[in-house]
Amino acid sequence: MRCAVPLRYALAAAALCLVWQAGALALGPDLLPSPGETFALFLRALGTAAFWADMGMSTWRLALGLGLAVCVAFPAGLLMGHCRRADAVAAPLVFLTYPLPKIVLLPVFFTFLGLGDAPRVLLIALTTGYQILVIVRGTAMGLDPACRKVFRSLAGTAGGAGRGMLLQTLRHVYVPAALPGLFTSLKVAVGTAVAVLFLAESFATRSGLGFRIMDAWGRGDAPEMFVGILGMSLLGLALYALCCLGERAFCPWRNA
Amino acid sequence: MSFELSAEDLTRDYGSGPVLEPLSFTLAAGERLAVIGESGCGKSTLLGLLSGMEKPSRGRVRIRFMEGTSGDSVERRPRSAFVWQNLGLFPWKRVLANLTLPLELAGVGKAGREARAFAMLDELGLNGLEKRWPASLSGGQRQRLALGRALIAEPDVLFLDEPFSALDALTRERLQDFLLGLLKRRRCTTVLVTHDIGEAVFLGTRVLVLGGRPARAAAWLENPLSGKPDSRERAEFFHMSRRVHAALSGSSLRKEDEPEGVE
Numbered sequence: 267m268r269c270a271v272p273l274r275y276a277l278a279a280a281a282l283c284l285v286w287q288a289g290a291l292a293l294g295p296d297l298l299p300s301p302g303e304t305f306a307l308f309l310r311a312l313g314t315a316a317f318w319a320d321m322g323m324s325t326w327r328l329a330l331g332l333g334l335a336v337c338v339a340f341p342a343g344l345l346m347g348h349c350r351r352a353d354a355v356a357a358p359l360v361f362l363t364y365p366l367p368k369i370v371l372l373p374v375f376f377t378f379l380g381l382g383d384a385p386r387v388l389l390i391a392l393t394t395g396y397q398i399l400v401i402v403r404g405t406a407m408g409l410d411p412a413c414r415k416v417f418r419s420l421a422g423t424a425g426g427a428g429r430g431m432l433l434q435t436l437r438h439v440y441v442p443a444a445l446p447g448l449f450t451s452l453k454v455a456v457g458t459a460v461a462v463l464f465l466a467e468s469f470a471t472r473s474g475l476g477f478r479i480m481d482a483w484g485r486g487d488a489p490e491m492f493v494g495i496l497g498m499s500l501l502g503l504a505l506y507a508l509c510c511l512g513e514r515a516f517c518p519w520r521n522a
Numbered sequence: 523m524s525f526e527l528s529a530e531d532l533t534r535d536y537g538s539g540p541v542l543e544p545l546s547f548t549l550a551a552g553e554r555l556a557v558i559g560e561s562g563c564g565k566s567t568l569l570g571l572l573s574g575m576e577k578p579s580r581g582r583v584r585i586r587f588m589e590g591t592s593g594d595s596v597e598r599r600p601r602s603a604f605v606w607q608n609l610g611l612f613p614w615k616r617v618l619a620n621l622t623l624p625l626e627l628a629g630v631g632k633a634g635r636e637a638r639a640f641a642m643l644d645e646l647g648l649n650g651l652e653k654r655w656p657a658s659l660s661g662g663q664r665q666r667l668a669l670g671r672a673l674i675a676e677p678d679v680l681f682l683d684e685p686f687s688a689l690d691a692l693t694r695e696r697l698q699d700f701l702l703g704l705l706k707r708r709r710c711t712t713v714l715v716t717h718d719i720g721e722a723v724f725l726g727t728r729v730l731v732l733g734g735r736p737a738r739a740a741a742w743l744e745n746p747l748s749g750k751p752d753s754r755e756r757a758e759f760f761h762m763s764r765r766v767h768a769a770l771s772g773s774s775l776r777k778e779d780e781p782e783g784v785e
Contacts, residue, residue: 410608412608412610413612415575417610419573419575419602419603420603420624420627420671421624434627438612438627442612443614445614517614519613519615519616519655519657
């Protein structure tokens, strides 16, 4: 089926709303409020400062966590992917701790870092950082070895590997070659980040969409809870869209 | 300024006996050496040694630049350029950025780079394509871009490792013509590795046939025909091709097969 991208997304959204509506009819408004009711409430919430404060708080925590993850994991992934000695040391450490569910460390972080934003941001950064690290390392390792040879020959310093050469290679080869991997990993990480955010916001805080959801749930206010869920979904969707835009902007050769 | 590249008893041993028997020769500026042999016969090793990408086990490569008429010679690193079969164009760089990369790495300013790049794009027949990505070019266009990138920084020596072997026969001939044109407008010494007899005879002013294990010079053929117009159509071309073929298959032509006797 060939039709415009926005149309296909609109159709998919409509189909999801239909399923939701069917579920709402089957379960009743106390268990699952209908999409119409939820959207009306959501629109009303958009006019309140409290909703935007929660949305802003959640966005801030996500941005900080993901930003920290990229700043650490992207260079680390490049280093492991291109330097065999660094990889020999780091890979066992990474892969022993990679399967560990980082989420269980939340209480530990609360103990060490207090009940502020730091443990929440750190949890997001740690979980998504591993995903970014593993994918960027793999992308770097998959670089055609000929690329390095060709680049050296162009620089006219066959065999030489001074510091200036390393910087030039990073700039012209290693970083651009790893960017598609970075954006792929970010798309995966955004989904994880929102999930971790919810958990990190459901304890010991009175701000953020996660708190809003848990608070409404505690009060038995199903419609209000779904407003929070819808807000969190849209936040995840917006971040995913941002990743796609970033990929288009930073990897323009991929859509040529 | 004149230039000379000489191999002196050049040999390479990877630990399990030599790959290359000691080889000595001298190439003058503007000469084109075509090295031909079976796959795995050591011709890429020879290219690596001549270019300095590989260190010889024994012997050495000397490059001398003779200044003016005094005949004083100086040794310095030559500017060398490479074209490989897989080209090594960077997919994340536009045509213009790929073309000017050697200049950028040599520290040439933006204005200087672009002036030379547009002159080169003209010569390559790639005008108007400077903003394209390599992936959106045709095979022949990509090949011309790779040749242009190799020549843009005006190298003293150009090394080509089976540059056209992935192309169909007609495109290959067209690119051989194109490369010859580029080289004739410059005084760039060229070393070409190939397994295509026609390519060696068309492009090489000298043809080195490598054979045996370890590889040794099975034949050294002077080929004044290369570079003459319509050389492919001439009887001498076929004769030279047969001599290369004979050297490759280990036999040698008898005296009566000299050009006059070509059937």
